[in-house]
Amino acid sequence: MRIPVALWIWYHGGPFRGFQRQALGPTVQESLEAALQTAGVPSTGVMPCGRTDRGVHARMQVVSFRIDPRDTPEALATRLPALLPPGIGMCVARRPHPSFHAQWSAEGKTYRYRVQLGGTVAPEWRPYVMEARAEPRLAPHDIAPGRLEELLRMAVGQRDFVAFHENSSPRKLRTLESVAVKELGGGLFEVILRGDAFARYQVRYLVGSALLTAAGGLPEERWQAALETGERITGLKAEAAGLVLWEVRYPAKLDPFTPAERAAPPGLPEGPPFLGAPEG
Incomplete structure (x- = not known):
């Protein structure tokens, strides 16, 4: 059985035609899924917490997907960043609660x-x-x-x-x-x-x-x-x-990310547009 993963990514929206995959591209989803496939993740598609439109940025976009049972979120986190195109980055990859869903679990x-x-x-x-x-x-x-x-x-x-x-x-x-x-x-x-x-x-x-x-x-x-x-x-x-899109909130029992990660996201670039303290 494949292992679920909750992935926190960031992106600058200017180079992309929004998050959702579309024929005209490039989109964040298309670029992310291509990087994941290169990293050895089965190409089943990702489920985002929500879509952003063309030109909109995200400090915290959360996606969920599944990986091979011989793989781990921690191992994926070491492979993926180098495969992502300019303008997209990764903060945290984690195995979430079994009932976690990037979109429907968000509060x-x-x-x-x-x-x-x-x-x-x-x-x-x-x-x-x-x-x-x-x-x-x-x-x-x-x-x-x-x-x-x-x-x-x-x-x-x-x-x-x-x-x-x-x-x-x-x-x-x-x-x-x-x-x-x-x-x-x-x-x-x-x-x-x-x-x-x-x-x-x-x-x-x-x-x-x-x-x-x-x-x-x-x-x-x-x-x-x-x-x-x-x-x-x-x-x-x-x-x-x-x-x-600054932050996505989940109930405490389902939140894949720690308070420390939310306060100081690892891998988040310094400078605009991601400045300021997180909302509690």
Whole structure:
């Protein structure tokens, strides 16, 4: 019987057309599965905790798959990193609890969105942020970070967020547990969103439309109506480059990763876009 593995990987989304394998490629899944096959893993495909879209980054993407019973996660961890292409890396490979499933066992996720509200984007950050002044619908206005946080905190709670996601995602109740806006310096800010689940483009529509409202391009009453009743708005989908899947949370009894690994992920590169303390 093959042995289950839970694998924590990171990636920079710029070179890839999203996570999920597709004909046009390259994708993270295609690249990861090719590396795993070269490393001797049977080509049965990987199960991710969720998909990220084209250009979105991941500090913590978790995938599960099975390996030959003569192999071990520890041995795989020594072979795999050198086989991964630039832009993808590995943090931890571990044999999980027998009932662990990368997607269905997850109890929540944290995303971080980086946006330049003032000043000049630092060269090392340029591939990983949205520059507000470069967006025509935002360019003429100054956006106060406090106002942005105030608007986003109105979204905290349980609702279907139907006005803020694609129809390809099912309409159902989701809980946004918390939102915070933190300054990173030099006019760069990050929005931290923690929730039980997120629909496709939900973070990008929430952040983009909150920016638009803070800039005066969308009346606050329309923002509130979109949140409270699902009223459709001509919102703004923030750029993919600013978004990072930051952390995936599992129940303690199923979590394959230790608190120490979560606090200081082994193999995670220093520098943008993976900076900052993990969310507890």
